[in-house]
Amino acid sequence: MTDDRSRVMLGRLRAIDWGDDAAAYEHANSRALLMREYLRRTAAWAKAYDAEASWPFLDIAQLVASEVGIAPEVATELEEALTGVAPSSLKRTCRAAVRWAALGHAAVELPSDLPEDPYEPLLVMFERGGGYFVEEFIDLNGAMVRLGTVESNLAAPPFLTLAPTTLDALDAEGDITYYAKISDEYTRNNLRGIVRRRTDEGQTYDEAFTRNLRWEPTEYLRLYELGHNEVDHVEISAVEAARFIETAVTKLTAMR
Structure with a gap:
């Protein structure tokens, strides 16, 4: 009997537009975060199975x-779907993702202390603009990601928010710095709100993620710099910003 999970994964791969340069640029920020999360998850598996030499584009199901x-x-349909796809490591991870899906059908018991769904961040990244090329960096056609080592990727903070709404909120043009509003009541682990400063082609845009679940212009940072706003803030990472967005979307959607 054909493994339905493998076929579902095959269907996802078939639907990917590997040459969608416009989507790759539009989703450059989220694709970079997704690739880093894939590197982190597979680093944990590679270390656990003494497969560091094969990392990061490895077949975990084989291990x-x-x-x-x-x-x-x-398998035959998969090879047909991968015709013309490059580089070879991309084909290898696609095959590995299909084999990983087969493990669930076979009811293989997996270690509970290792990251679940190691290929899911990579699949979501593919679906948001195609594949990658490996040179000095991993080139995502819109963003560059440093490969690093197994150890450095193991130390990276987890990026667990893969919902399209959250990923879309992280995508914007220009250089972005995120800030969290804090106070005695609202700490870095319980944020009051987030804003971002985005610089693109010499122009600066300050935006807050609002209850409307989108980024809207804000005067908060400018007023703070002028000494007219007593609400304090700290710089946070994109991973922390994603966590806040995910929580806000879940909470506010449930209230509507």
Whole structure:
């Protein structure tokens, strides 16, 4: 019987437009975060199975249960779908993702202390603008990601928010710095709100993520710099900003 999970994964891969340069640039920020999360998750698996030499574009299913394969017809269709796709490591990870999906059908028991769905961030990244090329950096056609080492990626903060709404909110042109509003009541782990300063082609844009679940212009940073705003703030990472956005979207959507 054909493994439905493998076929679902095959369907996702078939639907990807590998040459969608416009989407790659539009989603450059989120694609970079997704690639970093893929590197982090696979680093954990590679270390656990002494496969650092094969990281990061490795077949985890082969390490976990080499006896589990995919149906011959799925394998044939997969190779047809990957015709013309480059580089070779991209093809390898696509095959690995399909094999990973087969593990669920085979009810293989997986270690509970390792990241779940190691290929999901990469698949979501593909769906938001295609693949990548590896040179001195990982070139995502709109963003560059440093490969680093297994150890450096293990130390990276997890990026667990893969919802399209959150990812879309992270995508914008220009250099972006995020800030969190804080006070005695609202700490870095319980943010009052977030703003971002975006610089693009010499122009600066200050925006706040509002209850309307979108970025809107704000005077907060300018007023603070002029000494007219007593609400304090700290610089935060894109991962922290994503966490706030995800929480806000979930909470406010439930209230509507």
